[in-house]
């Protein structure tokens with residue numbers, strides 16, 4: 468039996484009862500329908516880079532989405548519309564769009580995983596989110612037993628969230644259509660760290676390829692580029708940045724980073740909260756370790772169990788709660804594991 472540790476970037480997780488690799492849309496929908504008709508528990512997986520599967524594994528069918536292909540129209544005036552299958556590798560797609568002289572995805576370079584998972588938590592980095600450039604998402608609705616096309620506004624994109632994340636058992640994303648701008652200049656650089664590394668002011672635009680290379684370099688230095696050969700395995704940031712009321716934000720020490728949100732609330736830095744609650748880089752628990760390079764990444768340096776990671780996450784949560792009264796929420800989806 469295949470261990471789910473072989474299919475996830477944290478490299479933990481016990482066996483799956485059955486695994487189906489779906490390479491066409493018909494195979495993907497067929498496998499999902501079969502599970503639903505037989506009452507078999509279903510887990511849909513892309514690249515396994517945003518999940519923590521428990522040591523007991525998954526007593527059901529895991530469908531690994533490996534559908535490939537894209538169709539696109541590029542117009543000199545309106546830009547590119549690209550419809551991409553869910554199983555396509557995210558970062559290979561980003562590189563492809565830049566080669567085609569299409570901009571807007573450059574700051575999302577280097578994020579592991581698949582196209583189909585990108586809308587689920589509205590992946591984002593360096594101030595930009597994928598929801599900004601998604602035109603449509605086609606998804607199989609397990610409740611209605613049909614494929615439905617969602618416009619961007621129907622997807623309910625929010626910070627690390629969407630309609631699909633809110634109902635994780637309901638939709639299986641089949642493909643995503645992106646609307647991209649033609650051009651060689653990036654979207655405005657919104658992060659000071661990135662702007663400084665590029666030697667420009669915040670708000671400047673730079674050549675898309677230059678921005679991609681700088682993002683990849685920064686990610687590499689932070690251990691945020693996944694490589695199976697580098698035993699610093701993680702699922703990226705383990706917790707989301709909490710969004711709290713103005714009143715709670717005001718109660719924090721003055722040096723706590725605060726980012727005003729359009730609805731009047733305030734986004735905090737989970738990394739700052741952890742560091743200031745006594746969680747330090749390199750801190751370990753069993754085989755699980757806080758990354759040496761990035762406090763928000765919980766890592767498996769080769770011999771961690773899922774339980775080790777869960778316990779380390781719990782320690783982080785408890786310390787932040789005790790120091791600041793703020794609850795950290797996992798960004799990673801927990802499967803047969805509870806925090």
Ligand SMILES: Cc1cc2nc3c(=O)[nH]c(=O)nc-3n(C[C@H](O)[C@H](O)[C@H](O)COP(=O)(O)OP(=O)(O)OC[C@H]3O[C@@H](n4cnc5c(N)ncnc54)[C@H](O)[C@@H]3O)c2cc1C
Pocket residue numbers: 476510511512513514515516517518532553578579580581582583584585587588589590591592635638639640641690691692693701702703704800
């Ligand atoms: C080193 C590293 C760096 C990262 N950096 C970032 C970052 O900067 N920003 C960011 O947002 N994320 C980041 N992540 C998290 C992760 O890469 C993204 O969330 C990615 O989109 C997950 O893709 P995946 O294919 O691996 O999804 P999986 O981990 O396989 O699945 C994630 C969730 O989506 C569901 N799912 C997957 N495919 C489908 C589908 N076709 N239909 C329905 N449900 C589906 C799964 O059931 C699961 O609930 C990082 C992860 C790592 C390991």
